[in-house]
Each structure stands twice: as C-alpha cells, then as structure tokens.
Amino acid sequence: MTQLLAIIIDGVVYASWLFIIAAGLTLIYGVMRILNMAHGSFYAIGAYAGAGMVGWYFSTGSVPWLSFAVLIGAALIAGLFIGLLIERGLLRFMYGRNEVVMILVTYAILLILEDAIKLIWGVEPYFAYQPYSLLGRTKLAGLSFANYDFMLIVVSTLIGLALWYGLNRTRNGKLLRVVIHDREIAQALGINVSRIFTITFLIGAGLGALAGALTAPGLSVVPGIGIEVIVLAFAVVVIGGLGSVSGALVGALIVGLARAAAVHLYPEVELFVIYAVMGLVLAIRPQGLFAVASARKI
Structure with missing residues (x-):
C-alpha cells in the first residue's frame, strides 16, 4: 500500500506539471x-527567467514568501513578451499555410530561441531551490512529500478549471469555439480572428512559461530542457487528442501514472513506457482519446 500511495502521488504530481x-x-x-x-522554448524561458529572478531576489535579503510572486511574475512577463514578438512579428504572416510548413517555421524558432537562451543566461545551470523548501514537507503513511508538489497539483487544477470556464461559460470562449469549428465562417460573421489568434498564442506561451517557472525550484535549469519537455508534451497531446484540453488532462494523467509506476517498479523502462502507452493508444484510436471533430467542407 505504501508503494501504491507513492506511485499515485508521484504520478499525479508529474501529470500536473505535464498538463x-x-x-x-x-x-x-x-x-x-x-x-x-517552439513551445518547449517558452517553458525554458519561463524556467530561466523565474530561476534567475529568484536567485537575485534572495540575494537582496527580501521577504522569502514574496519569492513565489517573483518566480511566477518574471516567467509570465518573459513568456508573454516573447510570445507576442513571435506571433505579431512572424507567425501572423504565415497563417493559412500548410501545417507541415508551420511545423518547420516553429522548429526554426525553437532553434533560434535555444541559442538566444544561451546568449542571455549562459550555459551554467541555474538553481532556484528556495521556494521549494519554504513550504516544508508532509508525511503520509511513513512517506515524506514536499508540500510544493501538492501546491503544483492545486495550481494545475485551478488552471484546468479556468480553461474549462473560459471556453464554455464566457462570451470570448464561445467565440473561440466558433473559430475552432470554422475560421472562414467566423470571419464572415465579423469575428476578429486575428485578435483571437494573438490572444490564444499568448495564453499558450504564458502557460508554457508558467510551467517552466513552477518546475524550476525542483530541478537545475540547464540548456536543452525545452527540447526534452516538448517531446513529452507531444506525447501527452497525441494521447489525449490534438486540440482537446480535456484530452491533455487525461493524457497527462495516463503518462504521469505510467511513468511513476515504471520508476517505482521497473526503473530501466521509465522512458520506454511513455512511448509504449502512446503507441498502444494510437493503435486503438489513431486520432487520440478526445480528438476534436473537424468540420468536413463540401
């Protein structure tokens, strides 16, 4: 039972970060x-910006608890600024192109941002461990867990609820769903699709940067973390179904629990099990578990 509890908690914590x-x-x-x-680069930028500012903040001898605001604020500002620069400066000229072309464009952005990160923050690792230790630890069934990890679960839950409410219970969310269903009809109805694209991209960039900031206190921030993360994120969205937020939640839980079980039971297959699960899901349901239906144009 102790091992099962450890698998469940570790899996849910990992899933929260992935979601x-x-x-x-x-x-x-x-x-x-x-x-x-380039989404992985937003994660890396958030991690570097948050870790760098937290290190500076604690060097000033300021109030420790405000470091959480510094961590999140620095990451969001950096992520939103870079996201706006990319979307307005490049991507808006590429809308309507083939999806393969857009993959190549965003891959080029990923390579550029990876080098830019090294130029700005260098290649030495950054550590922002202080916020992680501030919240202390809790013992459950003889096991010790960091309260920071439980906070990560709460934050992930709040983000999921906010996205659900925003998409299903607000006017802008309903307009967004119209654009998702058929962007040409949305434009014909007078919806400012360009503005919705910008807002959507900024929300996505902000979430990527926020994830980087929240995980920075629990690891060393080093070059290349964005590339590692984007591979895992792709596995999650492919399992859940591209374009589905609820699918991303389910996919994150599946990947998180599968990885946690492998780490505790068979550590040597930790990486393999994630892609084995993805392959199994795609063999049964190639479009993912909760893929958004696409309108068929006649």
Missing part, C-alpha cells in the same frame, strides 16, 4: 492549427 505544458500546446493547435515546436 500545464500540454494545455498551452493543445490550445494553440486547436485554435490556430499550429503544432508549435
């Missing part, structure tokens, strides 16, 4: 039909 990343990725694809390869 925040994958939600932004699948939202951008659902609205804009862009499989954004």
